[in-house]
Amino acid sequence: MVKGSFVITENTPVAAGIHRLTLRAPGKLSILPGQFASISIPGFFLRRPFSVCDADDGSLTVMYRTVGAGTEALTSQAVGSTLDVMAGLGNGYDLTLAGNAPLLIGGGMGCTPLLLTAKALLAKGVKPYAVLGFSSKDDVILADELSALGCKVAVATVDGSFGTKGFVTDILPREFSYFYSCGPEAMYRAIVKATDLPGQFSFEERMGCGFGACMGCTKKTVNGFRRVCKDGPVFAREELQWED
Amino acid sequence: MGRLNVELCGIELANPVIPASGTFGYGYEYAALYDINCLGTFSFKGTTKEPRFGNPTPRIAEGYSGMLNAVGLQNPGVAKVKSEELPRLKQCFHKPVIANISGFSLDEYVYTCAQLDEEEQVGWLEVNISCPNVHGGGMSFGTDPACAAEVVKAVKTVVKKPVIIKLSPNVTDIVSIAKACEDAGADAISLINTMMGMRIDLKTRKPVLANTTGGLSGPAVFPVALRMVYQVSKAVSVPVIGIGGISTAENVIEMMLAGASAVEVGAANIVNPYACRDIIQSLPAVMDRYGINTLKEIIGGAH
Numbered sequence: 001m002v003k004g005s006f007v008i009t010e011n012t013p014v015a016a017g018i019h020r021l022t023l024r025a026p027g028k029l030s031i032l033p034g035q036f037a038s039i040s041i042p043g044f045f046l047r048r049p050f051s052v053c054d055a056d057d058g059s060l061t062v063m064y065r066t067v068g069a070g071t072e073a074l075t076s077q078a079v080g081s082t083l084d085v086m087a088g089l090g091n092g093y094d095l096t097l098a099g100n101a102p103l104l105i106g107g108g109m110g111c112t113p114l115l116l117t118a119k120a121l122l123a124k125g126v127k128p129y130a131v132l133g134f135s136s137k138d139d140v141i142l143a144d145e146l147s148a149l150g151c152k153v154a155v156a157t158v159d160g161s162f163g164t165k166g167f168v169t170d171i172l173p174r175e176f177s178y179f180y181s182c183g184p185e186a187m188y189r190a191i192v193k194a195t196d197l198p199g200q201f202s203f204e205e206r207m208g209c210g211f212g213a214c215m216g217c218t219k220k221t222v223n224g225f226r227r228v229c230k231d232g233p234v235f236a237r238e239e240l241q242w243e244d
Numbered sequence: 245m246g247r248l249n250v251e252l253c254g255i256e257l258a259n260p261v262i263p264a265s266g267t268f269g270y271g272y273e274y275a276a277l278y279d280i281n282c283l284g285t286f287s288f289k290g291t292t293k294e295p296r297f298g299n300p301t302p303r304i305a306e307g308y309s310g311m312l313n314a315v316g317l318q319n320p321g322v323a324k325v326k327s328e329e330l331p332r333l334k335q336c337f338h339k340p341v342i343a344n345i346s347g348f349s350l351d352e353y354v355y356t357c358a359q360l361d362e363e364e365q366v367g368w369l370e371v372n373i374s375c376p377n378v379h380g381g382g383m384s385f386g387t388d389p390a391c392a393a394e395v396v397k398a399v400k401t402v403v404k405k406p407v408i409i410k411l412s413p414n415v416t417d418i419v420s421i422a423k424a425c426e427d428a429g430a431d432a433i434s435l436i437n438t439m440m441g442m443r444i445d446l447k448t449r450k451p452v453l454a455n456t457t458g459g460l461s462g463p464a465v466f467p468v469a470l471r472m473v474y475q476v477s478k479a480v481s482v483p484v485i486g487i488g489g490i491s492t493a494e495n496v497i498e499m500m501l502a503g504a505s506a507v508e509v510g511a512a513n514i515v516n517p518y519a520c521r522d523i524i525q526s527l528p529a530v531m532d533r534y535g536i537n538t539l540k541e542i543i544g545g546a547h
Contacts, residue, residue, distance in 0.1 A: 001277065003518070040515065045462055046306045047515060070306075086517075206302040206452075208313060209514045212273040214266065215289070215318045216304040218297070225297055225318065230273070 001211060002029060006085040009059065011077055016138040018109070019075055020053070022061045023085060031055035032092035033117035034180070034202055034234045037062060038210040040084040042077075044070045047086065049207050049229070051113040051182065053142075060087055063112045063141060089210050090233045093117055093200055095124060099177025103199070104130040104151075105168050105191060107183020111142045113202060117180055118151050127151060129176060133168035133187065137161035169194040192242055201240065202233045247538045248527055250284070250506050252483055253406035253431045255340060255367050257284035257506060260496060260539060261524050264487055264510035265290050265344035265370065265410075266315065270329040274513075275336035278521050284506060287342035287370050288325075288333070291360065293352045295321035300454040305443045310462025310489070311511055312441055314455035317346050317375055322359045330365055340367025342408070346375055347385075354398050361403040369405050371395060374412030374437035375459075386412040386437075389424035396428035406431035408485065413465075413472055414440050422476040433476060434485035434508060436469045462511040463489045470502050477503025478547055493523050493530040500539060501546040 006023035014020045023037075031037075031052050037060060038047040048070055050062035066072050077083065093113075098121055104114040111132050121128045130146045130153045140155060140162055147153045154171045155163030164171050168183070169190045179199030181191060188201050205228040208216035212230030219226050221239045226232060248259035263274075265287040274280050298318030305312040320329065333341065343360040347353035353371060360366050373386030373395055385391050392409065399407055409425040411418060413436035422433050438459020443452040451457075469488020477484040486504030490496060491512035499507050512519035527539075536542055 003516075044306065045309055045511075045515060046304070046311055206304045208304045208311065209267075209517070211277075211517055213269045213517070214304070214313070214514050215269075215298065215315045216313060217301060218303075218315075218318055219301075220297065 001086055001088050002027070003084070003086045005082045007082050008077055008079050010061075011075070011079060014063065015141050018063055018065050018139075018141060020061060020063050021074070022059060023083065024059045025087065029055060029057055029060060029087060031060055031088055031116070033095065033120045034092035034113050035088055035090045036210075036233060038086040038089055038207075039074070041070050041074050043073060046208070047210060048074070049089070049210050051202065052087070053112040053115050054119070055116055063109065065109050086210060090229060091231065093180045093202070093234050094236075095120055097178050097198070098124070098126055100126055101175065101177040102126060102128045103173065103176035103179040104128045104146075105172075105179055105181035105183070105187075106130065106132045106142070107168060107187040108134055108139060110181070110183030110187070110202070113182050114180065115142055115145055118146055118149055122149060129173055130154070131156070131168045131171050131173070133157070133183070134162070135159065189242065192237070198237055200234050200236050203228050203235060204233070205229075247531065248524070250539055252485070252506050253368060253408075259284045259524050259527065260500065260504070260506040261520050262286055262342065262485070262506055262508045263513055263520050264508035265342075265372065266313075267510040267513040270325070271333050271337050271341075274517060277517050280337055281339065282521055282524055283339075285339055285342055285367065286337075287344045287508060288329070289319050290317050290344045290346045290372050290375065291319050291322050291325050291356060292317055292346050292348070293322055293356050295319065295324065302452060302454055303458075305452040305458060307441065307443070307460055307462065307464055310460055310464035311514065312443060312453060312458035312460050313438070314453045314458035316455065322356045326359060326363060330363055334365060341365055342368045342370045344370045344372055344410070346372045350395060350398050353395055354402055357399045357407075358402045361405050366405060368408050368432070369399070369403060370408040370410050370434060371399055372410045372437070374410050386421065387415050389421050392421050393424040393428035396425050396430045400429040408432040408434050410437055411435040412437045413468060418472050419475050419479045422480050426480045426482050430482060432483045432485060433480060434487055435476060436465070436472055436488045439465055439468065461489065463491055465489045466495060470499060473499060473504050474502040474546065477544055491519060491523075493526040496523060496527065497530065497534065497536065497542065500542050501544070503544040503547060505543055
């Protein structure tokens with residue numbers, strides 16, 4: 001974990017109500033795909049956790065939707081100003097299980113960690129296939145970026161305004177080696193029903209600390225109580241209990 | 245003796261800064277970030293007789309200059325704390341630690357206290373009769389002077405280590421409860437636990453917390469905590485540990501002037517894992533600025 005004062009190099013709208021925020025670290029960074037960063041927004045007590053969308057050894061990018069007063073305030077933070085950031089939090093996706101045909105499944109803002117995941121998989125020599133789901137055309141993010149990397153990308157929108165009308169589970173390929181998913185829990189339930197293949201899910205929860213101390217984000221798993229922030233946010237399919 | 249030294253029930257602390265229970269786990273998440281032996285001591289995660297999952301999520305909400313939590317005493321139970329957590333803590337913390345204990349009946353308090361009293365690493369037992377987030381236990385013992393005294397008496401008959409009673413601010417007269425605890429044999433009083441509060445999500449029109457209510461902590465509660473520490477420390481002769489919204493060295497000094505012999509730092513750790521280390525490091529310079537030679541000399545200085 002790295003904590004420090006990061007400089008904003010970009011904070012721009014990229015889709016309806018969605019901003020891309022890029023921050024330059026005060027030193028070296030080492031971020032794993034699926035990890036998150038916890039950002040302190042001036043005027044707000046608790047940090048906000050965001051999946052890291054992209055990163056290199058000196059900067060990271062997150063995407064955020066304005067959902068409340070905190071993220072609203074974040075939109076007005078100017079390029080050149082600094083934010084207190086804790087980066088490199090959580091476990092991230094285990095890419096050693098990818099196999100030769102991994103599938104990335106993203107739902108809405110949950111697409112964000114899949115860009116860095118795709119880059120890491122490509123660096124390992126495997127080309128992932130990405131299926132992304134959104135409510136509507138205006139919400140689509142990262143489809144172009146994933147295509148530009150050379151990934152095959154399929155998009156579904158609930159209202160049919162872009163790609164296939166429906167959900168990610170309507171456009172799943174028949175065969176893949178392993179999946180890496182991030183999105184709402186309803187999507188995870190649909191994935192579990194739609195395929196028997198193995199994979200990992202990244203979870204979201206209201207967090208206190210973000211580093212495993214406060215027990216604010218505990219989840220019941222087959223391995224007992226696990227902290228989404230520290231033991232997750234990524235959990236393997238077989239670790240999870242799918243109670244209704 | 246250093247300038248920062250204080251004493252708590254006959255045990256010398258290198259400084260008065262103590263991470264508060266529930267914000268510091270069993271220590272090792274923080275030990276991965278800095279050497280936690282710089283702390284006076286710390287109060288570990290509230291422990292009960294049986295393992296507890298706690299409340300459903302969301303357990304955390306934001307307040308103005310503070311936060312609400314309704315964790316609900318998630319912990320592995322006293323047997324696992326003894327067999328797993330304490331041995332692991334021993335690797336990274338070499339000072340006596342405060343065992344924080346909760347219960348749902350008098351018998352549970354007595355059992356858990358006796359179990360942790362046996363542990364060599366435990367220097368003090370902090371008995372939480374003030375958790376606002378559990379039902380049928382916790383705070384219900386701490387809102388009535390007679391019930392509070394009953395817990396103290398029962399625990400005191402079975403333990404050898406000093407007993408600190410952690411009080412709730414969610415009462416009409418905290419002084420009478422503190423005095424009842426002192427009369428029943430409490431060796432120290434710590435206050436305040438969190439203040440009950442809630443938030444409602446305007447979009448869903450439902451409470452943010454799954455538990456509906458939670459405990460407010462953070463700088464927002466500091467003036468309330470300070471006032472209660474001032475009143476209680478004037479009324480009792482046992483040491484008082486001041487808790488509530490402390491996040492700077494200045495807050496520590498203010499709390500000690502109000503009568504605290506030591507302080508616990510809670511919510512500040514959540515937003516800055518280095519908060520306690522930073523406070524300890526800045527204490528000497530802040531003491532210089534206010535002409536304070538040793539911290540011991542300022543305890544109750546505002547009385």
